[in-house]
Amino acid sequence: MEEITVQDTIICRCEEVMLSEIINQLESGSETTKELKLKTRAGMGMCQGRTCRPLLEQAVSFHTSNAIPCVSDLTYNTPIRPLALGELARYGKDL
Amino acid sequence: MKADLVVIGSGPAGMSAAITAAEYGATVTIVDENPIAGGKLLGQLYEDPNNGWWIGKNVAQALKEKVNRLGITCLQETEVWGISPHWKVQLNTGHEIEATNIVIASGAAEKPVPIPGWTTPGVMAIGAAQVLTNYHRVKPGKKVAIVGVDPLSLTVAHELKMAGVDVIGIFLPPSDEFSLHRSHPKQMISYLSSMSQLAPTKPLKLAGKLAKNRLIQNIGAALYPRNGLKVWGIPLFLRKTVVAIEGNEQVENIKVTHVDSNGMPDRKNVKAIEVDTVCLSGGLSPLAELAGAVRCGFAHIEELGGHVPLHGPEMETTQQGIFVAGNITGIESAQVAMAQGELAGTSISARLGLLHDEADTHIKNAQNQVKKAREKSAITFQPNVECGREKLNRMWHENLATFR
Ligand SMILES: Cc1cc2nc3c(=O)[nH]c(=O)nc-3n(C[C@H](O)[C@H](O)[C@H](O)COP(=O)(O)OP(=O)(O)OC[C@H]3O[C@@H](n4cnc5c(N)ncnc54)[C@H](O)[C@@H]3O)c2cc1C
Numbered sequence: 230m231e232e233i234t235v236q237d238t239i240i241c242r243c244e245e246v247m248l249s250e251i252i253n254q255l256e257s258g259s260e261t262t263k264e265l266k267l268k269t270r271a272g273m274g275m276c277q278g279r280t281c282r283p284l285l286e287q288a289v290s291f292h293t294s295n296a297i298p299c300v301s302d303l304t305y306n307t308p309i310r311p312l313a314l315g316e317l318a319r320y321g322k323d324l
Numbered sequence: 325m326k327a328d329l330v331v332i333g334s335g336p337a338g339m340s341a342a343i344t345a346a347e348y349g350a351t352v353t354i355v356d357e358n359p360i361a362g363g364k365l366l367g368q369l370y371e372d373p374n375n376g377w378w379i380g381k382n383v384a385q386a387l388k389e390k391v392n393r394l395g396i397t398c399l400q401e402t403e404v405w406g407i408s409p410h411w412k413v414q415l416n417t418g419h420e421i422e423a424t425n426i427v428i429a430s431g432a433a434e435k436p437v438p439i440p441g442w443t444t445p446g447v448m449a450i451g452a453a454q455v456l457t458n459y460h461r462v463k464p465g466k467k468v469a470i471v472g473v474d475p476l477s478l479t480v481a482h483e484l485k486m487a488g489v490d491v492i493g494i495f496l497p498p499s500d501e502f503s504l505h506r507s508h509p510k511q512m513i514s515y516l517s518s519m520s521q522l523a524p525t526k527p528l529k530l531a532g533k534l535a536k537n538r539l540i541q542n543i544g545a546a547l548y549p550r551n552g553l554k555v556w557g558i559p560l561f562l563r564k565t566v567v568a569i570e571g572n573e574q575v576e577n578i579k580v581t582h583v584d585s586n587g588m589p590d591r592k593n594v595k596a597i598e599v600d601t602v603c604l605s606g607g608l609s610p611l612a613e614l615a616g617a618v619r620c621g622f623a624h625i626e627e628l629g630g631h632v633p634l635h636g637p638e639m640e641t642t643q644q645g646i647f648v649a650g651n652i653t654g655i656e657s658a659q660v661a662m663a664q665g666e667l668a669g670t671s672i673s674a675r676l677g678l679l680h681d682e683a684d685t686h687i688k689n690a691q692n693q694v695k696k697a698r699e700k701s702a703i704t705f706q707p708n709v710e711c712g713r714e715k716l717n718r719m720w721h722e723n724l725a726t727f728r
């Protein structure tokens with residue numbers, strides 16, 4: 230038998246952002262997932278938040294006691310899937 | 325490329341929308357990122373006490389044959405990365421397809437369960453274990469622990485067992501800001517017992533019955549046996565949680581402890597249990613990024629699984645010509661997804677003038693089919709999904725003036 234030791238855990242796996250970093254930001258005044266993204270890069274990775282978005286929203290809602298907003302603050306932007314530069318070049322237009 | 329309708333996603337919702345519109349005479353293109361059409365249907369395999377075996381792979385095949393027969397263009401292994409105004413669907417092949425109508429049927433994603441160690445190789449989402457076992461016929465591991473108690477995890481536990489995998493138990497997630505009621509033994513017991521009547525699959529029925537058992541109801545969560553009760557030989561631990569997953573190159577063990585009836589863990593007596601695989605089930609949430617990127621109106625409705633695009637009784641979003649169907653509108657069963665797809669396909673055929681003066685009747689019929697599918701198909705992933713639908717309808721009507 231052992232004791233539980235407080236362990237940190239990854240919240241955004243693309244950008245390897247830990248829960249402790251998220252909580253630090255929330256304790257120093259961040260109130261939205263957008264602020265978290267700008268400060269920690271959580272949600273800014275390869276999957277564009279497809280994996281971590283629900284966790285970030287829950288963390289913000291839990292620590293600020295605000296309901297999760299109707300429109301996600303972690304805005305959805307194109308391209309929503311990773312796109313190789315070659316593919317963009319073939320498309321031949323500006324985003 | 326041009327089409328009357330582009331459907332994004334070839335799951336049950338997308339294929340049904342495409343088939344309906346094509347049957348009425350529309351030219352349709354489907355785009356899907358996977359090599360094989362079927363979406364989440366491909367992994368589904370269980371016995372439904374009322375209707376016999378539900379073999380998702382066969383349902384998918386039957387839909388795909390119809391798609392082929394109707395001459396619908398089907399672009400597999402192609403990702404949609406955006407939709408630009410009125411309307412052009414952007415593909416990762418460098419092409420774009422122009423269409424006046426779009427159905428986004430992108431399905432759902434699994435929510436992560438961020439237990440320390442959850443990114444170690446050997447940890448996978450429960451849906452991945454389902455597809456490996458039922459579709460690819462590959463055992464996900466030799467000794468498997470499941471974390472998260474819900475219809476999906478219970479069904480997959482049973483499937484793993486049938487495939488000869490040693491499932492050492494189904495555990496609660498740790499109590500934290502992410503698991504909320506899912507880590508709460510009392511709430512899980514009442515949730516399971518509420519399922520016992522509806523439960524469409526044998527495993528679910530059994531778990532529901534077990535929780536509904538008068539003894540368990542009476543003794544309640546406080547006295548739920550610490551060593552779990554067995555469902556088809558798999559211990560269901562409603563009083564134990566996994567606080568960490570450990571292993572260097574690969575999962576080696578999980579750290580397990582008892583919880584009190586409110587889900588609070590015993591911090592002193594943590595035990596390591598050897599496993600080589602952990603399946604996490606954190607629930608499903610609608611995958612709505614494309615609708616978000618084209619600035620559709622949204623609502624956050626817990627009962628539907630999270631953020632869903634606002635949509636009206638004909639499945640159209642706040643962006644004219646962009647429709648939704650299936651799990652993107654809220655987590656429900658495959659049968660509901662198919663009926664919603666048919667409704668979207670019918671509404672679009674009406675817009676295209678293909679239904680002439682029969683439009684209203686056809687749309688009403690399709691709407692009734694959705695209702696019927698909801699009543700009949702008993703797999704409910706979300707408690708109170710009906711209440712969630714009502715909220716969404718209310719918000720749609722309230723917002724109508726601002727969007728149109
Ligand atoms: C893991 C899991 C297990 C489930 N098990 C059951 C079950 O046992 N029984 C049951 O009734 N229901 C189950 N469900 C609910 C299930 O989602 C529905 O049954 C049904 O499959 C939903 O249909 P759909 O057409 O909305 O989405 P899906 O079947 O998920 O299909 C969506 C398709 O769209 C594709 N797609 C998404 N975005 C893009 C893009 N940008 N570009 C190209 N393609 C894209 C996806 O790859 C996928 O092929 C399960 C859901 C999940 C997530």
Ligand code: FES
Nearest residue numbers: 241243274278281
């Ligand atoms: S997990 Fe956070 S961006 Fe991918």
